Amino acid sequence: MTKVHFIAIGGSVMHQLAIALKNKGYQVTGSDDEIFEPALSNLRQAGILPDHTGWDAARITPDIDAVILGMHAREDNPELIRAKALQLKIYSFPEYIYQESKNKTRVAVGGSHGKTTTTAMIMHALQHNHLAFDYLVGARLEGFSQSVNITDAPVIICEADEYPASAIEKRPKFHFLHPQIAVLTGIAWDHINVFPTYDIYKEQFAIFIRQMQPGQVLIYNETDTALATLVKATGQHLQLIPYQLPQHTIAEGITTIYFGNQQANLEIFGDHNLLNLHAAKLVCQELGLSDAAFLSAITTFKGAAKRLELVAKNEHCVIYRDFAHAPSKVKATMEATRQQFPGRKLIAVLELHTYSSLNAGFLDQYAGALDAADTAVVFYSKHALEIKRMPDLAPELIKESFGRNNLQVFHQRVDLEHFLQAQDYQDTNLLLMSSGTYDGLDFSKLKDLLPNK
Structure with missing residues (x-):
């Protein structure tokens, strides 16, 4: 044994x-x-x-x-x-995943944003069509009792993180997976505690591409200029499959997607989700799934936990919780909510929680990130700063970095709660974005904010 x-x-x-x-x-x-x-x-x-x-x-x-x-x-x-x-024999997590999957078809989904959702879409479609596969994903998914499964299945679907593998192995996790089929969703500088410059961060993706064997499949987001340039420079030994925003319509709050003569109504929305969906479809196509089979499955996909997760709604207001924290993710989530509900006001609350977002030298990357909101709020916990042993942030610096003078800045949860309770939510949506918890905010009570009429 x-x-x-x-x-x-x-x-x-x-x-x-x-x-x-x-x-x-x-x-x-x-x-x-x-x-x-x-x-x-x-x-x-x-x-x-x-x-x-x-x-x-x-x-x-x-x-x-x-x-x-x-x-x-x-x-x-x-x-x-x-x-x-x-x-x-000592392994980091991804090194061991590779050891367990040497004889499998390995799919790795990497990129600065959309990894979890794209991975989840692939898993959902394969499960819906009763195909056997193993998986590794960084979130709780409906229909899956675990976030990791290792069996004798012939395929493994892996969310491919660029963070270091372990305390003794500092290289990014996704460098150890060696996929035959890979997805790259985009490049946007993150994890500055590990990658202090954008060029160092971008090089990790170049290494990932160069490590792939000739003829293997790289599915990449060609609408991301930095990624497309990198793929052109380093990926010519691969079978390159670009993807872009697929044909779709939005009517009465429902997004419909079209591929050829096939179409499907979706429970998710937003350009970033549609890009993720296109990447997932191409992976499933490589694994032998038809467009019709994929679309039949994706109509019931509700998203991964904390990815535009519905907290509460009625006919006047919708409250969403989202994992967005990096600048590119915040912008994408904001744009998605605006597009889906163009006639409604938007209150956006962003928590600065990660090492990068709490770093004064990185804050200017958020310039314009909250511009799409009618009312914009930034929250940060002084407790989080203490845990990370980082200096305090001045509200004035945060406002200047975001480029918004009327930005509301809170660092006490009770002040944020009072602010939320004081808002008018008639024909207004509330979007809470964070990889944290707003210092213990009770999300179950947010339904009380919904207007009665």
Whole structure:
């Protein structure tokens, strides 16, 4: 029996891989210095919750076939030191995914934005058409009990992240997947704590393209100028399939998509989602799915968690929650909401939560990002700054960086709540964008903001 040990098993994706391998029949153990929900309950239910928290070198024994190292673990971790001393095979998460999928058709969906949604669309279409596949995706998806699944299926669909693989492997995760079919959705500078300049960030995508073997398939967003230029310069050894905004119409709040003589009404909307959909269709086509089969499936796709996720609605107002945090994602989400509801006012609330967004040197990348809103708000938590050991941000600097003098800036949750309660939502939509939680905002209570008439 294959024996695998996870160092930092409590991570949101790490624990999902651990459960998937347990379900496959592997002997799985793990450790962590803290494990929170839902990982805590998930691991307990699977029977692989560590019997105590903390690191213990005694857990590392010579009979372990693989040690999988999570991002939370540091180089001085005693279990890692012991594993090195025993010369065990040590893998980062993506390195191990590759080991488990060497004999599969690997699909990797990369890019600065739209990775999760595009991956989710592919998964939804394949599942709808009863095709067997493994997967790795960074969000909760309707119809899937896990975010990672490893079986004997012939195909694996992977969301391909550009963040470093582990504490000892600083290269981006997507460099280790080696796909036969790849998607690149676009390039927009992010993760400045890891990639301090745009050129360094862009080079990671060039490396990804150069690593692909001649004749393999690269599906790319040709409307992204930076990406199209990069693909032209580095991808000529590949089978290149460009995609763009597909033909569509919007009527009475419903978007209809057209491919040839096939059409489908969608539950999602926005140009960025339609671009993602086109990429997903092309991947499914490479995997043998017809346009008719794909469109039949995509009519029931509701989106990934926190991606234009519906919080509450009535005939006068819709409240959405979205994961958008990088400038390009914020702009795309704003434009989508405007296009879908052109006659309504828009209140947009953006939380600065990531290292990049809370960095004074990066803030000018947000210039004009909230211009599409009638009322624009930026929230940041001083607690988040303290955790990241970053200096405070001046509201004046935030307003100047966004280029909007009437921008509302809050750093206390209670002040944001009072502001939201004071607004008129008649014929108005509310859009909340963040990779965080607004310092604990109760989203279930937002339905109380809907106007009664």
